[in-house]
Amino acid sequence: MTDQLSQAELVRKSLKRRYRKERRFRAYGIAAIAIALSALVVLFADIVGKGATGFMKTTLDLQVELDGEMMYLDDATDERQLKMADFVEPLVQALLKEIPSATESDRDAVADLINPYASVTLRDALKENPEWLNTTRSMSFLAHTDVDVYVKHAGDDAYSIKLSQQQQRWVDQLVEKGIVETSFNDTFFKNGDSRDPSKAGILGAIIGSLLTMIVTLALSFPIGVAAAIYLEEFAPQNKLTDFIEVNINNLAAVPSIIFGLLGLAVFINLFGMPRSVPVVGGLVLTLMTLPTIIISSRAAIKSVPPSIREAAEGIGASKMQVVLHHVLPLAMPGMLTGSIIGMAQALGETAPLLLIGMVAFIVDVPEGFFDSATVLPVQVFLWAGSPELAFIERASAAIMVLLAFLIGMNALAIWLRKRLERRW
Amino acid sequence: MQPANLLILTLALVVIAYGLGYARSRSLAMPLGGIRHLKSLPFYYGARAALWCGIPALLVLALWAAFQGKVIQMLVIGSLPVDMIPDSEGAASLLLSKISNVASGALPPGFVDAPIAQAAERLQELRSQSRLYMTALVIAVAVLAGFLGWLRIRPRLNARAQVESILKWIFFSCAALAILTTVGIIFSVAFETFRFFQKISFIDFIFGSQWSPQTALRADQVAAEGAFGMIPLFTGTLLISFIAMLVAVPVGLLSAIYLSEYANKRVRSIVKPMLEMLAGIPTVVYGFFAALTVAPFISDLAASVGIDASSQSALAAGGVMGIMIIPFVSSLSDDVINAVPQTLRDGSLALGATQSETMKKVIFPAALPGIMGGVLLAVSRAIGETMIVVMAAGLAANLTANPLETVTTVTVQIVTLLTGDQEFDSAKTLAAFALGAMLFLATLLLNVIALKIVRKYREQYD
Numbered sequence: 001m002t003d004q005l006s007q008a009e010l011v012r013k014s015l016k017r018r019y020r021k022e023r024r025f026r027a028y029g030i031a032a033i034a035i036a037l038s039a040l041v042v043l044f045a046d047i048v049g050k051g052a053t054g055f056m057k058t059t060l061d062l063q064v065e066l067d068g069e070m071m072y073l074d075d076a077t078d079e080r081q082l083k084m085a086d087f088v089e090p091l092v093q094a095l096l097k098e099i100p101s102a103t104e105s106d107r108d109a110v111a112d113l114i115n116p117y118a119s120v121t122l123r124d125a126l127k128e129n130p131e132w133l134n135t136t137r138s139m140s141f142l143a144h145t146d147v148d149v150y151v152k153h154a155g156d157d158a159y160s161i162k163l164s165q166q167q168q169r170w171v172d173q174l175v176e177k178g179i180v181e182t183s184f185n186d187t188f189f190k191n192g193d194s195r196d197p198s199k200a201g202i203l204g205a206i207i208g209s210l211l212t213m214i215v216t217l218a219l220s221f222p223i224g225v226a227a228a229i230y231l232e233e234f235a236p237q238n239k240l241t242d243f244i245e246v247n248i249n250n251l252a253a254v255p256s257i258i259f260g261l262l263g264l265a266v267f268i269n270l271f272g273m274p275r276s277v278p279v280v281g282g283l284v285l286t287l288m289t290l291p292t293i294i295i296s297s298r299a300a301i302k303s304v305p306p307s308i309r310e311a312a313e314g315i316g317a318s319k320m321q322v323v324l325h326h327v328l329p330l331a332m333p334g335m336l337t338g339s340i341i342g343m344a345q346a347l348g349e350t351a352p353l354l355l356i357g358m359v360a361f362i363v364d365v366p367e368g369f370f371d372s373a374t375v376l377p378v379q380v381f382l383w384a385g386s387p388e389l390a391f392i393e394r395a396s397a398a399i400m401v402l403l404a405f406l407i408g409m410n411a412l413a414i415w416l417r418k419r420l421e422r423r424w
Numbered sequence: 425m426q427p428a429n430l431l432i433l434t435l436a437l438v439v440i441a442y443g444l445g446y447a448r449s450r451s452l453a454m455p456l457g458g459i460r461h462l463k464s465l466p467f468y469y470g471a472r473a474a475l476w477c478g479i480p481a482l483l484v485l486a487l488w489a490a491f492q493g494k495v496i497q498m499l500v501i502g503s504l505p506v507d508m509i510p511d512s513e514g515a516a517s518l519l520l521s522k523i524s525n526v527a528s529g530a531l532p533p534g535f536v537d538a539p540i541a542q543a544a545e546r547l548q549e550l551r552s553q554s555r556l557y558m559t560a561l562v563i564a565v566a567v568l569a570g571f572l573g574w575l576r577i578r579p580r581l582n583a584r585a586q587v588e589s590i591l592k593w594i595f596f597s598c599a600a601l602a603i604l605t606t607v608g609i610i611f612s613v614a615f616e617t618f619r620f621f622q623k624i625s626f627i628d629f630i631f632g633s634q635w636s637p638q639t640a641l642r643a644d645q646v647a648a649e650g651a652f653g654m655i656p657l658f659t660g661t662l663l664i665s666f667i668a669m670l671v672a673v674p675v676g677l678l679s680a681i682y683l684s685e686y687a688n689k690r691v692r693s694i695v696k697p698m699l700e701m702l703a704g705i706p707t708v709v710y711g712f713f714a715a716l717t718v719a720p721f722i723s724d725l726a727a728s729v730g731i732d733a734s735s736q737s738a739l740a741a742g743g744v745m746g747i748m749i750i751p752f753v754s755s756l757s758d759d760v761i762n763a764v765p766q767t768l769r770d771g772s773l774a775l776g777a778t779q780s781e782t783m784k785k786v787i788f789p790a791a792l793p794g795i796m797g798g799v800l801l802a803v804s805r806a807i808g809e810t811m812i813v814v815m816a817a818g819l820a821a822n823l824t825a826n827p828l829e830t831v832t833t834v835t836v837q838i839v840t841l842l843t844g845d846q847e848f849d850s851a852k853t854l855a856a857f858a859l860g861a862m863l864f865l866a867t868l869l870l871n872v873i874a875l876k877i878v879r880k881y882r883e884q885y886d
Binding site: 254350 | 426490491492493584588591595596598601603605606611612613674677678679681683699701702704705708715716717750751754776779780781783805807808809814815835856863868871
């Protein structure tokens with residue numbers, strides 16, 4: 001059988017094909033990683049691209065003549081007069097002065113460039129400084145949201161410019177004169193939610209998140225650590241312990257929205273607790289994060305070598321003393337790391353909080369655990385659902401703030417692990 | 425006093441009890457000749473007094489704070505004149521919110537009927553009474569129990585054993601909270617689901633192909649009958665999860681294979697955390713990305729090739745959900761692949777197989793059960809995912825398999841039915857709980873099966 005190729009020959013002939021296959025397989029792997037990482041990059045680029053301008057605000061720097069006669073105000077310390085006085089007129093007059101081409105008949109079109117809340121700013125300033133009456137002051141006011149959108153996104157097709165051609169020309173002139181300016185948006189960090197995008201801020205949501213997280217941490221960390229200690233150190237081998245473990249593992253995989261249903265049915269309907277308050281949010285998130293914390297704390301306890309326990313027992317420590325004096329301090333870094341990661345999860349969680357009513361529109365910054373509040377991810381959800389693009393910009397900016405918090409927390413967890421964790 | 429302040433006060437009392445217990449044990453020991461004549465260290469006598477003081481007081485505080493709202497509501501309703509007592513739960517909650525609005529000053533008392541204004545006053549009164557009683561009771565319990573604990577300190581008392589056994593019970597109850605949570609979930613959904621099935625038949629719910637959860641406000645309204653057939657929701661959930669799996673499984677699996685078999689240590693140490701980052705991004709961010717970037721992109725793309733695509737296509741939600749699940753699949757498969765014994769790998773390579781052949785013909789079949797388990801866990805996560813679909817998928821319950829059309833999912837409907845004002849006994853609200861029950865059962869089943877497979881697989885190579 002000489003015309004038949006030998007086995008070795010066959011293998012050699014197929015080698016090229018097999019190596020090609022090998023290379024192809026490797027390329028698939030690289031492609032998969034490239035897809036995943038590019039998704040990450042596109043996501044971040046998209047958020048930053050959409051939201052970077054959210055950190056900027058557009059203001060009008062005006063020379064306001066605080067003429068008492070025009071404002072129907074002759075005593076700025078009188079509360080009643082302040083309530084009745086006209087604070088819009090001085091702003092409009094000041095702006096009209098800056099736009100030479102505008103006449104008195106364009107008054108309404110000019111007034112539309114000023115933010116509806118600017119008059120409130122003026123009133124508050126006058127309330128604080130009553131002596132300003134009948135003087136001319138140089139002050140800075142928020143521009144109307146339409147002006148804000150025009151200044152930031154004039155060439156962008158995605159945004160619809162609501163200003164008329166004439167108003168656009170005026171704004172262009174004002175930008176040239178340096179009256180309309182964009183600067184860092186401190187309003188965004190100082191205010192609660194608002195119907196007006198220019199005035200909407202995330203302070204309320206940040207405080208709400210903070211209060212909710214305080215409740216969550218204060219409950220879930222001690223309870224999680226205690227449960228982990230019991231299961232690792234004290235639990236007898238019996239059916240009850242098995243049942244507890246099965247429950248914890250299953251709860252870790254239950255969809256978060258189910259915890260929202262639980263919160264709604266138990267905390268709100270059964271206990272009659274108020275809706276949309278940080279306490280209830282914190283309770284729901286505690287139940288949700290507990291399995292994560294218990295599982296990571298158990299891993300941390302497991303990693304403490306038995307020699308430590310044996311040494312302590314050898315010199316007469318009781319079981320509880322062994323655990324509390326030796327095992328727990330050594331396992332603490334691992335437990336802290338796990339808890340911070342659990343907290344980061346809870347901070348980004350939205351779905352269960354929707355069900356317990358933390359989606360309400362709340363302007364005031366919450367002051368306590370029983371005040372109505374919203375949280376940062378829910379604020380993102382609320383703004384993202386708005387048809388106004390100016391709100392979408394704020395939502396992206398809020399996402400950036402949220403991601404900054406999360407990255408900070410995860411970095412802290414990694415740092416803690418590197419710094420404190422001991423290899424045995 | 426507010427519960428939060430009362431909590432701080434109780435903790436202060438606990439600290440005082442500790443100090444007093446500590447001091448008493450020392451002063452009892454002094455005449456005997458020092459603390460070596462005590463059965464336990466002074467610390468344990470202090471801790472015992474603190475536990476005696478704290479535990480009952482905190483229990484009372486928690487129970488009172490939990491139930492006061494409901495009890496006050498019932499008392500207020502009960503104080504109304506007979507003809508005003510609401511006959512349904514829905515009417516009761518409406519009335520209560522009116523009363524509490526009057527009480528908080530949001531609604532001037534002159535705008536409502538006199539009995540409601542009186543009820544609001546009664547509510548205010550009951551609230552302040554409740555706060556007063558709670559404060560008094562909690563402080564009394566703390567002081568009394570702490571005093572008893574303090575009084576019973578004796579040098580022969582084995583305080584350490586007592587403290588340790590109390591602590592052990594505390595630890596146990598913390599662990600048992602997991603059971604309580606599960607029971608709570610089951611009861612809260614089961615109860616409402618049961619009530620739902622009293623209104624809507626089980627068969628209609630499971631096999632109905634029409635979902636339009638309206639309930640009539642008036643009896644004579646057109647389309648008064650809402651339809652509660654969950655098949656469109658079910659297929660919508662499956663469609664979106666299927667798309668997500670189409671993205672997540674190949675990408676996750678292949679990247680896990682590359683990272684565990686080909687990549688060197690440096691690449692792995694960079695790429696792996698970056699993949700994990702995908703898992704750490706909040707779902708609301710993915711939802712934002714899907715709804716505002718991916719969905720318009722897909723519908724524009726489809727329009728440019730002449731296909732009609734919805735602006736809330738299943739493809740956008742599913743695709744982005746797939747990206748979110750990639751790290752989940754990849755880290756689970758990574759574990760499974762690494763668990764395949766090195767000997768199998770070495771044997772195959774020694775026979776002259778290339779790395780990819782080893783992977784495909786030896787390691788992959790060996791790891792398949794574990795990978796399947798991981799995929800099942802990923803599926804359970806996909807069907808329970810909420811925010812992406814709430815933001816990017818629609819509300820219209822279409823029965824379709826076309827990924828470019830709008831579908832809705834179980835989770836979307838739960839959120840839509842339960843956000844905003846609601847009556848608690850309408851079929852609409854109860855339907856959300858029935859859907860929740862289905863979701864809970866489905867994910868539970870998937871998880872149990874998946875964990876079993878994974879565990880069995882692990883035992884095989886241990």
